[in-house]
Amino acid sequence: xxxxxxxxxxxxxxxxxxxxxxPNTQIIKLNSNENPYPPSPAAMFVLRNFNxxxxxxxxxxxxxxxxxxxxxxxGVPSDWIIVGNGSDEIxxxxxRACAEPGRQIVYPVPTYVLYHTLSQIQDADITExxxxxxxxLPLKELVAANGAVTFIASPNSPSGHVVPADDLRxxxxxxxxxxxxxxxxxxxxxxxxxxLVTEYENVIAIxxxxxxxxxxxxxxGFGVANPKLLxxxxxxxxxxxxxxxxxxxxxxAMTDQAYKNACAAKVKASRTKLATALKQQLGFHVxxxxxxxxxxxxxxxxxxxxxxxxxxxxILVRYFKQPGLDDKLRITVGTDEQNQTLVEAxxxxxxxx
Ligand SMILES: *Cc1c(COP(=O)(O)O)cnc(C)c1O
Numbered sequence: 001x002x003x004x005x006x007x008x009x010x011x012x013x014x015x016x017x018x019x020x021x022x023p024n025t026q027i028i029k030l031n032s033n034e035n036p037y038p039p040s041p042a043a044m045f046v047l048r049n050f051n052x053x054x055x056x057x058x059x060x061x062x063x064x065x066x067x068x069x070x071x072x073x074x075g076v077p078s079d080w081i082i083v084g085n086g087s088d089e090i091x092x093x094x095x096r097a098c099a100e101p102g103r104q105i106v107y108p109v110p111t112y113v114l115y116h117t118l119s120q121i122q123d124a125d126i127t128e129x130x131x132x133x134x135x136x137l138p139l140k141e142l143v144a145a146n147g148a149v150t151f152i153a154s155p156n157s158p159s160g161h162v163v164p165a166d167d168l169r170x171x172x173x174x175x176x177x178x179x180x181x182x183x184x185x186x187x188x189x190x191x192x193x194x195x196l197v198t199e200y201e202n203v204i205a206i207x208x209x210x211x212x213x214x215x216x217x218x219x220x221g222f223g224v225a226n227p228k229l230l231x232x233x234x235x236x237x238x239x240x241x242x243x244x245x246x247x248x249x250x251x252x253a254m255t256d257q258a259y260k261n262a263c264a265a266k267v268k269a270s271r272t273k274l275a276t277a278l279k280q281q282l283g284f285h286v287x288x289x290x291x292x293x294x295x296x297x298x299x300x301x302x303x304x305x306x307x308x309x310x311x312x313x314x315i316l317v318r319y320f321k322q323p324g325l326d327d328k329l330r331i332t333v334g335t336d337e338q339n340q341t342l343v344e345a346x347x348x349x350x351x352x353x
Contacts, residue, residue, distance in 0.1 A: 211292060
């Protein structure tokens with residue numbers, strides 16, 4: 001047998017992305033937390049009028065146009081921002097810069113599975129600490145583990161809850177390593193942790209244009225942190241990680257806050273309606289969510305069966321076959337019409353059962 005790979009790569013499973021059917025197939029896709037609304041018209045205008053001359057040259061290594069747009073919107077200096085090929089790349093850069101065998105990566109579970117995959121690739125030591133049943137942060141254990149990197153998704157996936165600001169502040173104060181606050185769903189939440197970044201130099205807040213801005217296909221995310229922390233991350237980043245198209249289109253989308261906020265408001269209103277329908281018409285347990293998805297537990301405990309039956313009807317939701325989640329479904333909030341189709345399909349399945 002030839003050993004092409006490092007032992008940790010040979011041993012690991014690899015990340016499995018959610019199912020991605022071809023565009024324009026008749027599928028109601030509620031499995032990847034994409035936004036049901038199109039990207040900003042201002043962003044699409046930039047895309048349509050993009051000058052080919054800018055493709056002939058290498059792009060700006062800091063995605064400066066996007067950084068400036070983001071700096072204006074967030075009210076932080078542009079040199080406090082690092083831009084990534086999706087926020088996944090920022091997560092990867094943090095791990096590559098800070099972790100190695102013998103250094104701990106720490107996070108509460110269940111959460112975004114990519115933290116685990118990226119840590120395995122780096123061969124870092126991994127400490128996973130379970131959330132309580134009601135998703136209270138295991139604060140004492142996280143502090144005691146004192147990771148080289150600690151990941152907290154807030155709002156968290158797949159639970160949908162926001163980690164209380166006091167808990168995040170306590171972590172920022174007590175941890176000697178880097179605290180990553182993954183705010184992928186912040187556009188659907190009532191609070192955020194950006195303020196901690198200016199107070200604590202070990203904190204980085206990470207955001208994305210994939211969810212709130214309807215641009216998952218563009219691959220654009222960013223981190224906000226003290227330039228002292230970013231200086232190490234910039235050594236690890238590929239020079240030209242953001243292509244010229246993503247930079248220009250992303251800058252226009254970021255500038256069009258009114259459009260993003262209007263879409264988020266629609267999603268939040270639909271989230272309330274969908275939660276009510278699932279509770280009242282189907283008896284599901286539905287966790288409170290500050291995201292564009294709902295974690296739900298069907299009454300009869302047949303989550304996997306429902307996932308399969310919905311898939312047969314071309315409705316995709318997310319099922320995680322892992323302890324603590326295998327009796328639940330994660331359902332992305334779609335348009336009211338899509339959500340209604342889902343609820344009707346579930347009602348029919350219940351009657352058929
Ligand atoms: C979707 C998601 C991301 C990845 O976002 P990209 O910018 O598309 O890479 C990161 N973190 C969490 C928790 C997510 O759900």
